[in-house]
Amino acid sequence: MSGGRQRSGPQRRLAGELQLERWSDAPNRCALVYPSGYHVGMSSLGFQQIWRSILATDGWTPLRAFNDDDEPSERPFAYELNRAMPEVEAIALSVAYELELAGVITMLERLGLPPLRRERQPDHPIVIAGGPLTFSNPAPLLPFVDVLICGEGEGLIKEVLQRIEGEDKASLSALLSGLSGVVVATERAPVLLPVAKADDVLLPAHSAIVAESTELRKMFLIEPERGCSRQCTYCVMRRSTNGGMRPVPAQAVLDAIPQGVERVGLVGAAVTDHREITDLVNALADRDFSIGISSLRADRLKRPLLEALFRGGYRTVTVALDGASPRLRRVVRRKTEDQHIERVAREAKSVGFMKMKIYMVLGLPTEHDEDLENLAHELIELSKILPIDVGLSPLVPKRNTPLYCAPFIGVKESDRRLKLLRRLLKGRVNVRPVSSRWSWVESVLARGGLAVGEAVLEAHRRGGDYAAYKAAFKAVGYLPDGSVGSDHAPMGVDGGVAYGLPGAAEALAQTTELKVLRKR
Numbered sequence: 448m449s450g451g452r453q454r455s456g457p458q459r460r461l462a463g464e465l466q467l468e469r470w471s472d473a474p475n476r477c478a479l480v481y482p483s484g485y486h487v488g489m490s491s492l493g494f495q496q497i498w499r500s501i502l503a504t505d506g507w508t509p510l511r512a513f514n515d516d517d518e519p520s521e522r523p524f525a526y527e528l529n530r531a532m533p534e535v536e537a538i539a540l541s542v543a544y545e546l547e548l549a550g551v552i553t554m555l556e557r558l559g560l561p562p563l564r565r566e567r568q569p570d571h572p573i574v575i576a577g578g579p580l581t582f583s584n585p586a587p588l589l590p591f592v593d594v595l596i597c598g599e600g601e602g603l604i605k606e607v608l609q610r611i612e613g614e615d616k617a618s619l620s621a622l623l624s625g626l627s628g629v630v631v632a633t634e635r636a637p638v639l640l641p642v643a644k645a646d647d648v649l650l651p652a653h654s655a656i657v658a659e660s661t662e663l664r665k666m667f668l669i670e671p672e673r674g675c676s677r678q679c680t681y682c683v684m685r686r687s688t689n690g691g692m693r694p695v696p697a698q699a700v701l702d703a704i705p706q707g708v709e710r711v712g713l714v715g716a717a718v719t720d721h722r723e724i725t726d727l728v729n730a731l732a733d734r735d736f737s738i739g740i741s742s743l744r745a746d747r748l749k750r751p752l753l754e755a756l757f758r759g760g761y762r763t764v765t766v767a768l769d770g771a772s773p774r775l776r777r778v779v780r781r782k783t784e785d786q787h788i789e790r791v792a793r794e795a796k797s798v799g800f801m802k803m804k805i806y807m808v809l810g811l812p813t814e815h816d817e818d819l820e821n822l823a824h825e826l827i828e829l830s831k832i833l834p835i836d837v838g839l840s841p842l843v844p845k846r847n848t849p850l851y852c853a854p855f856i857g858v859k860e861s862d863r864r865l866k867l868l869r870r871l872l873k874g875r876v877n878v879r880p881v882s883s884r885w886s887w888v889e890s891v892l893a894r895g896g897l898a899v900g901e902a903v904l905e906a907h908r909r910g911g912d913y914a915a916y917k918a919a920f921k922a923v924g925y926l927p928d929g930s931v932g933s934d935h936a937p938m939g940v941d942g943g944v945a946y947g948l949p950g951a952a953e954a955l956a957q958t959t960e961l962k963v964l965r966k967r
């Protein structure tokens with residue numbers, strides 16, 4: 448092929464998009480930046496929802512940018528313009544989880560900005576950040592941004608852009624005062640990082656663009672419910688964080704699916720808790736959609752739902768067990784018993800499913816080797832029914848959960864438990880562990896404050912590998928054995944169980960989950 452006709456990586460991805468909303472340019476442009484690659488960013492319904500909100504804001508237009516290394520220039524590619532990102536009036540970053548902080552720094556550099564806010568000039572664009580990370584601990588983001596939108600941001604981004612339009616950065620605090628969920632960054636850590644809740648009229652969130660080059664290839668994503676009414680003590684999406692599950696009627700979900708779509712993904716923290724889920728999946732299968740679904744709870748996976756999913760093209764049943772033994776699952780209020788998962792395996796096999804994937808958290812407080820022996824036994828029994836893949840990750844205690852102050856078990860101990868489990872499983876189950884080292888890095892960011900954020904910049908400048916993070920975090924008191932430095936975010940919603948952080952004992956006294964731990 449001649450060089451002139453060759454498409455760049457972003458142009459190939461652009462050619463695979465189905466635009467469901469009419470984009471138009473406006474006087475003010477906001478770079479909507481995802482700190483990971485296109486294939487991850489375009490699978491994020493939240494990112495697409497913010498794109499739609501900016502588009503609906505008078506005088507503003509969104510320009511998407513992603514962190515891909517196959518782009519034709521150093522400056523990020525602006526997908527709406529099919530060329531490098533021009534100068535913009537604002538930058539909005541959507542950050543899903545802790546390890547994307549390095550991508551935030553990279554993208555600010557690629558946009559020509561000093562990553563640290565204090566090194567930027569008054570005429571640099573305002574940098575706003577939001578996204579799923581802000582439900583938990585966005586404190587390490589603060590040195591890099593001007594404004595944080597914490598929690599559900601689709602309503603707030605509009606309000607923020609309208610208020611800052613044409614204004615001076617120096618007056619941000621006055622401009623944005625009174626907006627619950629919005630934090631104007633300063634050199635001091637805020638005591639409270641609020642979590643905003645979007646107006647229900649903005650639900651259901653759904654795709655604005657269907658993309659081919661994503662994890663969820665050509666899938667129209669829609670959110671039949673938001674939040675979760677359960678209480679698992681390690682989870683940020685639990686009821687206490689944002690008021691529980693908000694379901695959308697099945698008919699409203701069906702009505703929102705546009706022409707030209709072949710695949711539909713139902714996205715949400717607890718989709719199978721939706722009362723109409725079986726009817727909804729059957730209605731989608733009746734219309735010949737191939738179906739994806741983000742969160743299957745074993746106790747809700749009854750035969751009619753398994754049959755409906757099978758009709759929608761499902762062949763692998765995926766569930767989270769999240770606790771190596773029934774005792775541990777009760778400790779963390781995960782309402783999944785061994786008999787639930789055994790029933791699901793048997794019924795899934797009889798319906799025609801080929802495989803079962805199980806997600807498991809290791810290293811919950813009070814976990815012992817006997818719990819791992821129990822897990823190995825259970826997985827081997829399940830493997831006699833269906834082939835089993837098990838995804839294992841160490842507990843990363845999160846802010847805004849009762850387990851915030853639980854220890855990270857440490858890199859060596861995590862590796863020891865993984866090795867033990869592999870030995871106990873005797874090759875009968877396919878084991879897919881996440882890296883203990885990078886889980887530790889995530890755990891530091893899940894706990895840290897502003898100084899930990901700046902340590903990420905240091906690690907980034909030293910090459911961004913594990914050794915660079917280890918050295919940078921050591922300087923602020925965090926070690927791979929799980930030792931915690933003095934720079935950490937406040938307790939947040941639900942406090943934390945006392946495992947040594949200042950203030951934890953007081954929070955613990957008010958935490959109902961403690962009673963569960965004490966009863967063991």
Ligand code: SF4
Nearest residue numbers: 675677679682685716
């Ligand atoms: S782990 Fe799942 S079921 Fe439990 S609170 Fe979180 S979203 Fe709900």
